[in-house]
Amino acid sequence: MLIRAVKIKIIKRNKKPFSSDTLDLGFLYSTVSVKFVPCLCGGRLLHQDSWLPARRLDDRIRVRAVCKLWRSSISVSDPSPRLPWFLRFAGDGEEEIICYSLSSNKTYKIHCQQLRDAYFEGTAGSFILCCRDGRPEPVSLFNPFNGLEISLPSPNHFQVYGVVSNPLQEDILAVSGTEARTGDIWSGFIRPGEETWVIRRWDIEYHFGVCVYYGGLWYVNEHNAHTLIEDAATGNIVSVILSPDSDLVLSQHMLETCGEILIIFRCNATDKLEGTYFDIYRLDEVRGNYQWVKIGDIGDRMLFLNRIGGFSLRNNELPGFKGNSIYFMDHDLQSNSILLCQHDLKNGTTEALPNFWGEGGTWIIPSFG
Structure with missing residues (x-):
């Protein structure tokens, strides 16, 4: 089975990433945990230096899968705009x-x-x-x-x-x-x-x-x-x-x-x-x-x-x-x-x-x- 990498839509970017190859959205917004994986069907890879948004407190992160099977297995939710x-x-x-x-x-x-x-x-x-x-x-x-x-x-x-x-x-x-x-x-x-x-x-x-x-x-x-x-x-x-x-x-x-x-x-x-x-x-x-x-x-x-x-x-x-x-x-x-x-x-x-x-x-x- 061909697997595509997860796409992450980033509203805002920054230069410095977390020092990990696992992007743990549960850590940031209690959403999901996403692993960077090779794309075997020609899709673009998420580079290790890709990093999460967000200048303002009301920014949103949405996680979606290219494959329909992945999309149905990952829930998409808006985090709280201010999460202390x-x-x-x-x-x-x-x-x-x-x-x-x-x-x-x-x-x-x-x-x-x-x-x-x-x-x-x-x-x-x-x-x-x-x-x-x-x-x-x-x-x-x-x-x-x-x-x-x-x-x-x-x-x-x-x-x-x-x-x-x-x-x-x-x-x-x-x-x-x-x-x-x-x-x-x-x-x-x-x-x-x-x-x-x-x-x-x-x-x-x-x-x-x-x-x-x-x-x-x-x-x-x-x-x-x-x-x-x-x-x-x-x-x-x-x-x-x-x-x-x-x-x-x-x-x-x-x-x-x-x-x-x-x-x-x-x-x-x-x-x-x-x-x-x-x-x-x-x-x-x-x-x-x-x-x-x-x-x-x-x-x-x-x-x-x-x-x-x-x-x-x-x-x-x-x-x-x-x-x-x-x-x-x-x-x-x-x-x-x-x-x-x-x-x-x-x-x-x-x-x-x-x-x-x-x-x-x-x-x-x-x-x-």
Whole structure:
């Protein structure tokens, strides 16, 4: 029987392939796994340097067989336009990252030589925020899916700890960290092409999940139980209001979602995962007057919480996933590892996602262009 190679219609191309002769679409979009095979009936071969698309999140890949028998055996489906993965390093300085797919409940590995001697402090969209030891500390953005690395100006004496802007909404990068000599907590932002960071020191606690940049404003919870809203460009104070609070708090996160600023308290009245609950506050503004309002649900949104900050998607962007839910990390004391968990705000249930274990990580949205 004559066999033709599988044809892959590529919407966008890039230069650098995965170092494998097997194109695993399940790894990328939970579709199918395709093997490069010789074409014995004159069809064009897929070269090993052929590589997957995709500059934008809504790109599609369609897999079809030339032979009718193959076509009937391979289902063609459109992947979700935004499919977040959970990413973690094998270890600081290792040249390998491990990705967990929500849709397939499987983990996959990517070898990245550029990650040698690097450690990561969060993600910005499709990029890992990479730091390396040095004085001043080298900082860069690295896309592990296409090998693109963007060097950033060093923030001098400041050590970066995480991203506090929403990469899906902002055209700048905002981060938080500590001042190396004094331990003071700071935040800063930089625009594409600029050579210096705009730095601001804060009187906030040791954790950095209480600061976010959005729409030209800093939103910061300070030591004195107040929320400070400040113009990032001028330093002028826009408003100072009382901060929300909650009991039995394990962690708190401030993030922008669909144009709203939320504070999310993760709480637990027991030492078991099933005892997890969330208190959520939304920052409302009417005629220049700001206040925090407690809300019971987030509609069709899904929140993906990182160690610092996070982002949201709507369930119509991820068919098959439930809205009004929160994805987060929990430290399991018995196994001394991190569980990846999902909390349903409607019915109050929490469950650990299957087939995942690790020592921490962050959410990332893949892009191959």
